[in-house]
Every structure is written in structure tokens, then in C-alpha cells.
Amino acid sequence: MKNEPTKRELKKQELKENLLQAAKNRIKNNGLTSLRARDITTDAGCALGGLYTAYDDIDNLVLHVNSITLNALGTELKAIAANHKEPVERLIELARGYLKFACDNHNLWSALFDHKMAEGVAVPEWHLAEHAMLFEQIAMPLAQLNPELHEAELTTLTRSIFAAVHGIVSISLQDRFIAVPRKELDTQLTQFVEFLIKGFEASRQQ
Amino acid sequence: MKNEPTKRELKKQELKENLLQAAKNRIKNNGLTSLRARDITTDAGCALGGLYTAYDDIDNLVLHVNSITLNALGTELKAIAANHKEPVERLIELARGYLKFACDNHNLWSALFDHKMAEGVAVPEWHLAEHAMLFEQIAMPLAQLNPELHEAELTTLTRSIFAAVHGIVSISLQDRFIAVPRKELDTQLTQFVEFLIKGFEASRQQ
DNA sequence: CTTTAATTTTGAACATTGTTCATTTATTAC
DNA sequence: GTAATAAATGAACAATGTTCAAAATTAAAG
Numbered sequence: 001m002k003n004e005p006t007k008r009e010l011k012k013q014e015l016k017e018n019l020l021q022a023a024k025n026r027i028k029n030n031g032l033t034s035l036r037a038r039d040i041t042t043d044a045g046c047a048l049g050g051l052y053t054a055y056d057d058i059d060n061l062v063l064h065v066n067s068i069t070l071n072a073l074g075t076e077l078k079a080i081a082a083n084h085k086e087p088v089e090r091l092i093e094l095a096r097g098y099l100k101f102a103c104d105n106h107n108l109w110s111a112l113f114d115h116k117m118a119e120g121v122a123v124p125e126w127h128l129a130e131h132a133m134l135f136e137q138i139a140m141p142l143a144q145l146n147p148e149l150h151e152a153e154l155t156t157l158t159r160s161i162f163a164a165v166h167g168i169v170s171i172s173l174q175d176r177f178i179a180v181p182r183k184e185l186d187t188q189l190t191q192f193v194e195f196l197i198k199g200f201e202a203s204r205q206q
Numbered sequence: 207m208k209n210e211p212t213k214r215e216l217k218k219q220e221l222k223e224n225l226l227q228a229a230k231n232r233i234k235n236n237g238l239t240s241l242r243a244r245d246i247t248t249d250a251g252c253a254l255g256g257l258y259t260a261y262d263d264i265d266n267l268v269l270h271v272n273s274i275t276l277n278a279l280g281t282e283l284k285a286i287a288a289n290h291k292e293p294v295e296r297l298i299e300l301a302r303g304y305l306k307f308a309c310d311n312h313n314l315w316s317a318l319f320d321h322k323m324a325e326g327v328a329v330p331e332w333h334l335a336e337h338a339m340l341f342e343q344i345a346m347p348l349a350q351l352n353p354e355l356h357e358a359e360l361t362t363l364t365r366s367i368f369a370a371v372h373g374i375v376s377i378s379l380q381d382r383f384i385a386v387p388r389k390e391l392d393t394q395l396t397q398f399v400e401f402l403i404k405g406f407e408a409s410r411q412q
Numbered sequence: 413c414t415t416t417a418a419t420t421t422t423g424a425a426c427a428t429t430g431t432t433c434a435t436t437t438a439t440t441a442c
Numbered sequence: 443g444t445a446a447t448a449a450a451t452g453a454a455c456a457a458t459g460t461t462c463a464a465a466a467t468t469a470a471a472g
Contacts (some may be wrong), residue, residue: 008419008468015421033322037459047422052460113382116239116320123382131382156390159383160374160398167373168366176319176329176337177365184362192366199405214439214448221450243430253451258431 016054018044024065024108032062032111062115063127069108073101074133087141088197094137095165095193096186102169103182113170138162145197146204161196168192222260224250230271230314238268238317268321269333275314279307280339293347294403300343301371301399302392308375309388319376344368351403352410367402374398 005013022043026035037058041048055061080097084090102109117123139158143149149157168189172180180188211219228249232241243264247254261267286303290296308315323329345364349355355363374395378386386394 006469011468012420031325034325036457038457048424048459049422049461050420053420058459113380114320114322117381119237119240128382156386156394159377159386160394163374163377164370164398165373167371167376168369170373170376171365171369174319175323176334180362180365188362188366192370195402195405195409197405198408199401199403202404202408203401212440217439218449242428244428254430254453255432255451256449259449264430 012054015044015046015050018046019051019054019061020064020068023061024068027062027065027111028105028108031107032114035062059115059118059121062111063124065108066112066115067127067130069105069112070130070133072105073098073109074130074137076101077134077137081137081140087145088194090141091138091145091161091197092190092193094141095189098165099169099186099189102173106173110173134162135159145201157200161193164196165189165193218260221250221252221256224252225257225260225267226270226274229267230274233268233271233317234311234314237313238320241268265321265324265327268317269330271314272318272321273333273336275311275318276336276339278311279304279315280336280343282307283340283343287343287346293351294400296347297344297351297367297403298396298399300347301395304371305375305392305395308379312379316379340368341365351407363406367399370402371395371399 019040022040023035026039026043035058037051038048040058040061041051044050051058051061055064077094077097080093081090084093135155135158138161139154142158142161143154169185171177172185225246228246229241232245232249241264243257244254246264246267247257250256257264257267261270283300283303286299287296290299341361341364344367345360348364348367349360377383378391
């Protein structure tokens with residue numbers, strides 16, 4: 001016996017959704033740093049205070065936008081995994097897919113890592129769990145590539161590879177360093193992952 | 207015929223230095239995000255407006271703090287290079303040195319990459335140039351390892367290796383992901399760089 | 413359908429910031 | 443010693459996230 005959603009509950013849900021989409025679009029178009037409570041509520045068609053009846057604060061709202069982004073990224077990576085069964089090829093394509101996603105969704109992707117919780121506040125469990133998806137996609141082909149890897153080794157190797165690929169994509173998209181043309185970057189990243197896997201295999205069979 | 211520095215110039219220099227040290231200590235102890243103009247000027251012993259007679263704005267002051275940090279990092283890396291002549295060993299020790307610096311100077315090091323210029327304002331030339339030092343330290347042993355590398359290949363490989371090592375250090379020190387004990391991280395990073403070099407050599411001599 | 417109670421929405425007010433600028437103070441030049 | 447110049451001051455301003463008493467809306471009761 002589930003209760004019918006009341007008119008109040010429907011409106012509340014609608015408000016949350018409007019705010020979420022407004023925040024997402026603002027971040028997408030103008031980046032996280034210029035996100036303003038007043039802009040969001042204007043776009044969402046509610047009063048300034050409305051934001052605080054739907055979400056704890058702006059940080060919390062950004063967390064929900066990041067959740068959407070992370071799930072979109074997950075969907076793309078899973079599709080790539082499904083299309084490339086051979087482990088080495090899959091690892092390379094996952095890296096390329098990560099680069100593509102970061103380029104195509106620059107501001108949303110940056111918000112994923114630029115956003116900092118307030119002093120002393122931890123990232124909530126449910127959002128940490130969403131990050132795990134990234135690692136799973138990498139761990140699967142790695143385990144296939146070397147079934148004798150211990151759980152602990154697999155975990156650390158997975159994180160290292162993710163971090164390395166993320167680092168390359170991240171540095172290349174920052175204006176602190178000289179920008180590299182997208183096409184060239186793609187080639188370099190592919191080559192880099194190939195090196196990495198070769199090095200990994202070489203040190204295994206010795 | 208150089209002019210004696212006047213009393214005015216001396217005081218101005220002293221003020222700049224006091225503000226710089228105050229900002230540096232604040233960042234070191236509390237991180238970039240809680241840096242406040244009022245705190246800095248109180249610590250430096252001047253009025254709020256004084257900050258704006260010495261520096262354009264807070265961004266500019268942070269840039270100068272980052273410059274100090276970058277030079278401190280440079281000094282450590284150069285010392286490491288001087289103590290390890292063998293190229294593979296040197297690359298590994300540089301990576302370990304980078305990790306050590308990031309751990310020992312967490313907040314100052316984070317500020318190096320967390321700090322964003324205002325919308326549309328570019329990072330000044332003089333500060334971009336300081337970043338080049340990081341790359342030089344990596345490029346030298348790489349060139350020694352393979353003298354036939356073309357300039358362009360050397361540049362891209364250098365940046366990839368820096369970015370990868372930076373990524374691993376960076377991800378490991380974020381609270382978004384599960385923290386890894388320092389000692390373990392050191393081992394993993396070493397192993398990772400070894401893989402990378404092995405992979406690089408393997409694909410060269412084929 | 414009215415009336416009352418509960419809930420949500422509102423936006424003015426507040427607190428905290430970075431930055432500016434007229435005024436005051438200190439330094440230099442004559 | 444006095445006038446000109448430069449620097450330091452801190453009150454005032456603008457931009458921002460957040461709160462909360464009042465108004466508006468929705469649900470429940472009669």
C-alpha cells in the first residue's frame with residue numbers, strides 16, 4: 001500500500017529537479033566558479049530562499065550535479081567496455097573515452113574534481129560509491145589480463161592507471177600548461193597506455 | 207650609478223615581504239580556500255587597504271606564494287638530480303621526491319594547482335616559465351636514456367610522465383578517494399615509474 | 413463549502429567577503 | 443621649514459551565501 005504522492009510532494013520534487021537542471025546548465029555553460037545562488041533560483045523560477053528548502057546548501061546541489069555527470073560518464077564507459085572485449089584494446093579505448101568525455105563536457109567534468117567540500121565536511125558515502133564505478137571498469141580488463149593478480153595488487157594497479165590517465169587529461173586541459181591539440185593528445189594517450197601495459201607485462205613475465 | 211633605495215622603497219619592499227609571508231603561512235596552515243584578506247593584513251601588521259598598494263589583488267599575491275613554492279620544489283628536485291646520475295634511477299627518485307614534497311607541503315602544493323585565475327585572465331608569462339623547470343628535470347634523464355628521441359617526442363613524453371606522476375600523487379592525497387598510507391604509496395609510485403620506463407624501452411627496441 | 417491547521421514559499425535582512433577611495437599620515441624635495 | 447609627493451588607513455561599497463519572520467498555499471476538519 002504505497003501512498004499517492006500529494007500535490008505538495010509533487011511540487012517539491014519539481015522544484016528540486018528545476019534547481020538541479022538550472023545548476024547543471026550554469027556549470028556547463030559558465031563553469032563551477034561563476035555559479036551563483038541567485039542565478040540558479042532565477043533560472044529555476046523560484047525565490048532565493050527556495051534553494052534552501054530543496055537542498056541543504058549550494059555544495060549539496062553541486063554534489064547532485066556531479067552525480068549526474070558521473071553517471072553520464074559511467075554510461076559512456078560501460079558502452080565502450082561492451083564494444084571492446086579484448087582487454088588491452090578495452091583499456092586503451094576506456095582511456096580515449098575518458099579523454100573524449102572530458103573534452104566534450106569540459107566544465108561539468110572539471111566540476112567533478114574542482115569542487116571542494118567545506119572545511120571538515122566529508123564527501124557523503126553515496127557519492128564516494130559512485131566514483132567506484134570508474135575503477136571497476138579498469139579493474140575488469142586488468143584482472144582478465146592477469147588472473148593471478150591478488151585483490152590488493154589489482155586495486156592499487158587500477159588506481160594508479162586511473163590516476164595516470166586522469167593526470168594526463170587533466171594537465172592537458174589546464175591553461176597553466178601549453179595546450180595540446182585534441183587529436184595529438186588522443187594519440188599520445190593511446191601510446192602512453194600501450195607503454196604502461198607493455199611495462200606491466202614485461203615485469204610480470206620476468 | 208645605481209640609486210640608493212629610499213626609505214619609501216624599503217618600507218614598500220618590507221610590506222610586500224610581510225604580506226607574502228603572512229599569506230604563505232596562512233595557506234600552509236589552513237589551505238587556500240580559507241585565505242582571507244583581513245587575516246593576511248592583520249598578520250602582516252598593516253591596514254586592509256595595504257594589501258592593494260603592494261599587490262594588484264589576492265590572486266596576484268597567491269601567484270607570488272605559488273612562485274616561492276615552485277622554487278622550493280625546484281630546489282629539491284635539482285638536488286635529487288645531482289645525487290642520482292643514472293637516468294632510470296634519477297627518474298624514479300624524482301617521482302619519489304615529488305611525492306615527498308607534496309606530502310610535506312600539502313597545502314602549499316595543493317595551492318599550486320587549485321588556484322584559478324579570474325575569468326578570462328591568463329596566468330602571467332613569468333609564472334608559466336617557472337613551471338617549465340619541472341619538465342626540464344624530467345626531460346634531461348629521458349634524453350639521456352634515448353638520445354635519438356626527436357625534440358617533439360621528448361616534449362610530449364616528458365609531459366605525459368609528469369602528468370601521470372602528478373595524477374597519482376594528486377588522487378592519492380584527495381579525500382574524494384580512499385587514502386593510501388604514505389609508505390605504500392611510495393612503493394606503488396616507484397613500481398609505476400619502473401613499468402612506464404620498461405614499457406617505453408620495450409616499444410623502442412622492437 | 414468554510415474554517416482551521418500545517419506546510420511551503422518568499423524576499424528582505426544579515427554576515428562575510430574582496431575591493432575602492434577620500435582622508436590622514438609620512439617621506440622627499442626644495 | 444615648507445611645499446609637494448607618495449603611501450597607509452579604514453570606512454564604505456558591492457557581491458555573495460544563508461536565515462527566518464511573514465505571506466501564500468495546501469491539506470484536513472467541520
